Amino acid sequence: MKFIVDLPLAGLAKWLRFCGFDAAVQRLSPGAPQDLPPALADTYLLTRQQDFTRFKREDLLVLSAPDPEGQLQEVIRRLEITRGHLRLLSRCGQCNEILVSISRDQALGLVPEHVFHTQEQFHQCPKCRQVFWPGSHLPGILAKVLEKLD
Template sequence: MTVAFAVENTLGKLAKWLRILGFDATFDAGAGGLEFFRSASPHRVLLTRTASVEKQLRSGRMLFIHSNEPRQQLIEVLRNLEIRPEDVRPFTRCVACNRRIESVEKPSVRDKVPDFVYESHEQFRQCPCCGKIFWSGSHASRVMQRVRQLFDAAGPSSGEDVSPI
């Protein structure tokens, strides 16, 4: 399933987690409300916590998020859109700017990452937009464990494993 999101400015942590899972999730901390959603591409699912926006837009592609807690918000999205583990592509988008990250040659990041990281990792990715560099650090396994727990909490799945790309 390919789905893209327009995420209201009150749901910043949800936008970050959608990006971690590999979903295209536009988010602008300074923008929100009707203008933000009206400017969003028509193929995006609109995510809001603002009742007045939900009432005024009445879009079939809008999901009203009930929870205040980011973990529960993500579970709401997974359940309502029937997103399954095989639909996610973890660690393929920049969490800062939403662009797809690209593999880069190790020597190209030599002076851009800590020495220990450079010496202990062989694969690096970089955002072509903001330049942020990514590698599979110790956090990756913790994030993947959290993702598995989210899918367990969201309900039945295909039983397929979620693994980072």
């Protein structure tokens, strides 16, 4: 499952990436149908612009929640996303790049000392070089949303 997320929903895009989904951010214009990205298999367009409801495209989700938490819950409900769809710690929230696994030695100096001593698994974004470890990337509020998944 992939997403093209309207620019004002960049916060939601970050959360989708934390969940492991490919989420590109792009400004979507409701001017005319031909201005929208073409429909692609397993790819959904996400926006909050109510003007989009007239397009009647099955891949277009017009969300109503004002905050990323509510928006993610709408996406989860409407696309019937389950725990099995998630790939936590697989994608950089900032860059949308796939993380690569690095050794503990490689993480030395790149993570806080207590993290280095307590964690075994480290992943790095090939673009921004940020290092992640289990739980590091999940804001508490997102973890709560995911806890409720089947």
